[in-house]
Amino acid sequence: MALSRRALLAAVGGSALAGCSPSARGPAAGSIAPAPSAMLAAPSAPASVTASASASAPPAESAAPTESAMSTGSAAPTPTPTASAGKAAAPREPTRAEVVDRYGGAAPAEWGLEVAGVITELPEGERATALTFDACGGPGGNGYDAALIDFLRAHAVPATLFLNARWIDANPDEFEQLAADPLFEIGNHGTVHRPLSVTGRSAYGIAGTRDVGEVYDEVAGNAHKLAGLLGHPPRFFRSGTAHYDDVATRIVADLGGRVAGFTVNGDGGATLSAAQVRQEVAAAPAGAIVIGHLNHPGGGTAPGVAAAVPGLLAAGRRFVRLSDVLG
DSSP states (O other), rough: OOOOHHHHHHHHGGGGTTTTEEEEEEEOOOOOOOOOOOOSSOOOOOOOOEEEOOOOOOOOOOOOOOOOOOOOOOOOOOOOSSSSTTTOOOOOOOOOOHHHHTTTOOOOOOSSOOOTTTOOOOOOTTOOOEEEEOOOOOOOOOOOOOHHHHHHHHHHHOOOOOOOOOHHHOOOOHHHHHHHHEEEEEEEEESSSOBBBSSSBTTTTOEEEEOOHHHHHHHHHHHHHHHHHSSOOOOOOOGGOOOOOHHHHHHHHHOOEEOOSSSESSTTTSSOOHHHHHHHHHTTTTTTTTEEEESOSSSSSSHHHHHHHHHHHHHTTTEHHHHHHOO
């Protein structure tokens, strides 16, 4: 993205991009980071559709993490598969204790929106744009922006929806409808919507996970919830505030996820007006990942997206879900 966008991001600092944060605003840019190896089975993907947009990064509220330890499983040796010749068995997900043992002594070298393991744009040469929308849940907002979802459906615009565990609990019927719609794919937006840190780093005044065990809880807690509801684990993860350290992103990879950042902050953490959202989304370049929010009905996100997308479609822009182009 242009240097001016990076300069703006630095200027707004702690007040911008905290998706669901009362003071979030302003666009952000980034370059693609090496994607961690995925360990999840891919959900079936619908055909790519034409469209476009630009979006923003998350924040949320702080809350005590949910401790969810997993059992280590049977000690019996794993039988050699015979029925699926040619298909390797999926790697076993590490337990909480194993993750703590593996990373407990690791010191992070990076912190922020763009660190190793965070995907901040689509693959080089990709001319589509990916719209992504977060639902933060809890104090960050349990609302449901039906106008936004109705618009996407009416124009056959696919999107990746990052849902927090608390939002899912507050909106079971809406979740079921979104999960059943092939236009959308569901991503993991964490258990209690926290920045992902192994040392307790915070972002926008929101306390991050304090150690390796809490990173595991934040990622795996909602991943297991979604796997039970969807019938398959979510492929992509985005933390509350979209902030990470590089040890935390390695943990996400070990748990089978890929960390999705963003190129364009489309709604300034659900704080921009409709006119500002329209401007940011309409300016999103091909190859951008746009972030916005679907949990603040009545805000500027839905009307802004509705004003920007038709022009992009008319110009031949194609919209995709993340899995359509990131494999």
